[in-house]
Amino acid sequence: MPEDKLNPLTTSQAYKRMSPKWKKIDTLLGGTDAMREAGRLYAPQHQYESDKNYKARICATTLLNMVEQTLITLTGKPFSDPVVLSDDMPDLIRGTIMDDVDLQGNNIDVFGRNWLRAGLAKSFSHVLVDFPRVKVPEGAQRTLEDDRREGLRPYWVMVNPEQLIFASAVYVNGVETLMHVRIVEETTVMDGFSEIVTKRIRVLEPGNVQIWEMRNKKWVITDQWQTGLSYIPLVTFYTNRSAFMEGKPPLLDLADKNIEHWASSSEQRNVLTVARFPVLGGAGVNHDENNPIVLAPNRALTDQNPNSKYYYVEHSGAAIEAGRKDLQDIEAQMAGYGAEFLKKRPGNETATARALDSAEASSDLSAMAGMFEDAVAQALQITADWMGIKVSGGSISVVKDFGTDDNSAGLELLSKARDRRDISRKTLLETFRIHGILPDDFDADKDLAEIANEPPSIFGGSESNIDAGQ
Numbered sequence: 001m002p003e004d005k006l007n008p009l010t011t012s013q014a015y016k017r018m019s020p021k022w023k024k025i026d027t028l029l030g031g032t033d034a035m036r037e038a039g040r041l042y043a044p045q046h047q048y049e050s051d052k053n054y055k056a057r058i059c060a061t062t063l064l065n066m067v068e069q070t071l072i073t074l075t076g077k078p079f080s081d082p083v084v085l086s087d088d089m090p091d092l093i094r095g096t097i098m099d100d101v102d103l104q105g106n107n108i109d110v111f112g113r114n115w116l117r118a119g120l121a122k123s124f125s126h127v128l129v130d131f132p133r134v135k136v137p138e139g140a141q142r143t144l145e146d147d148r149r150e151g152l153r154p155y156w157v158m159v160n161p162e163q164l165i166f167a168s169a170v171y172v173n174g175v176e177t178l179m180h181v182r183i184v185e186e187t188t189v190m191d192g193f194s195e196i197v198t199k200r201i202r203v204l205e206p207g208n209v210q211i212w213e214m215r216n217k218k219w220v221i222t223d224q225w226q227t228g229l230s231y232i233p234l235v236t237f238y239t240n241r242s243a244f245m246e247g248k249p250p251l252l253d254l255a256d257k258n259i260e261h262w263a264s265s266s267e268q269r270n271v272l273t274v275a276r277f278p279v280l281g282g283a284g285v286n287h288d289e290n291n292p293i294v295l296a297p298n299r300a301l302t303d304q305n306p307n308s309k310y311y312y313v314e315h316s317g318a319a320i321e322a323g324r325k326d327l328q329d330i331e332a333q334m335a336g337y338g339a340e341f342l343k344k345r346p347g348n349e350t351a352t353a354r355a356l357d358s359a360e361a362s363s364d365l366s367a368m369a370g371m372f373e374d375a376v377a378q379a380l381q382i383t384a385d386w387m388g389i390k391v392s393g394g395s396i397s398v399v400k401d402f403g404t405d406d407n408s409a410g411l412e413l414l415s416k417a418r419d420r421r422d423i424s425r426k427t428l429l430e431t432f433r434i435h436g437i438l439p440d441d442f443d444a445d446k447d448l449a450e451i452a453n454e455p456p457s458i459f460g461g462s463e464s465n466i467d468a469g470q
Contacts, residue, residue, distance in 0.1 A: 006219070018247075060266075079112065083112060116369075127234070209226075268327060339435060
């Protein structure tokens with residue numbers, strides 16, 4: 001984005017540092033098509049590999065999306081039971097907000113899951129607590145009773161990290177307080193039978209909102225209003241904060257490992273393609289470009305040189321086995337990644353230093369769930385302020401005890417037992433499902449049927465081997 005002190009699209013330094021991390025995660029979450037489109041960024045082209053061969057290799061590669069699978073599993077854990085609303089939550093919020101927090105029909109469970117997922121994927125995510133615009137005639141006054149009579153009430157808006165391009169804050173009485181925020185928004189309008197997408201910038205400062213749009217190639221303020229609040233009604237939920245509006249996405253290391261698997265998988269597919277087509281070689285052969293060798297049924301190869309001979313050069317299979325082993329090693333590392341977030345770690349506390357259970361250690365995911373509860377409580381308090389409620393906005397509780405101990409050693413032993421064929425493939429995968437490595441709805445039998453319908457495995461195995469693994 002351009003650097004210009006008069007351009008509201010100017011981004012912060014923190015945003016610039018975070019953007020490459022978000023792009024990597026987004027590409028993986030985009031699946032196979034997005035990885036193929038990224039091309040050389042994640043699967044380098046070899047020095048003497050033609051563009052045609054490279055494109056064919058990438059188009060034959062399918063992503064084993066462990067980032068997506070792990071994100072689904074981790075996000076689902078805190079919401080495995082319905083969200084519990086606190087007893088001190090005002091009835092006005094409980095009855096009018098929690099069943100449709102965003103005015104899009106999403107209740108707190110659905111909205112909260114999406115908010116948590118975004119934070120797990122990107123290190124942090126935001127919610128803007130907004131209120132419908134009401135035009136008041138000049139000289140007139142509007143009351144909270146007017147809002148309630150007309151059914152107007154605050155609503156929550158998800159703001160993805162990539163949308164919030166700039167933010168600044170200062171400490172007021174020891175509390176980090178937002179002073180300036182810029183959010184990129186897109187609006188779509190109909191022009192005949194076509195659509196026109198326009199970009200605008202929402203500028204938030206305490207008590208004030210401005211809308212900037214491009215007009216005649218210049219950014220201008222097209223709307224502004226007062227909120228009636230003394231602060232910016234935005235809440236940021238961090239999962240792994242390192243600085244203001246910065247952090248390491250929790251799944252970033254898994255993303256790098258997933259990209260490594262993508263590149264290795266592409267190489268394995270290429271090796272198998274070469275290995276399946278033996279190359280005809282010859283010694284003492286007199287054929288040249290004007291007298292080409294023709295291979296066809298019922299046709300003999302002849303040569304005037306009595307010492308000439310023909311032979312096929314076939315792949316030894318060593319490279320195939322090495323590639324298969326490399327892929328298996330990477331997959332084993334990725335499979336256990338999600339379980340790391342469920343291990344209980346002594347002394348872990350949330351960022352607010354509120355212990356989840358003083359008598360029991362918490363896992364990384366438990367700590368994140370606790371921080372998520374804190375973020376929701378902040379959003380609820382802003383909601384109460386919008387509605388003129390003078391008491392606490394209440395809070396929520398999500399599941400934080402996932403009943404998962406540090407069993408990585410046991411799972412590793414099971415994986416080795418499977419390699420020795422001491423246990424079945426189904427038993428191994430069911431164990432992974434029980435311990436949260438695979439999603440709760442994973443079906444080993446259905447997965448096996450899907451594998452059987454796939455093209456020959458790029459891992460060098462055969463369908464008969466897979467069947468025998470049952």
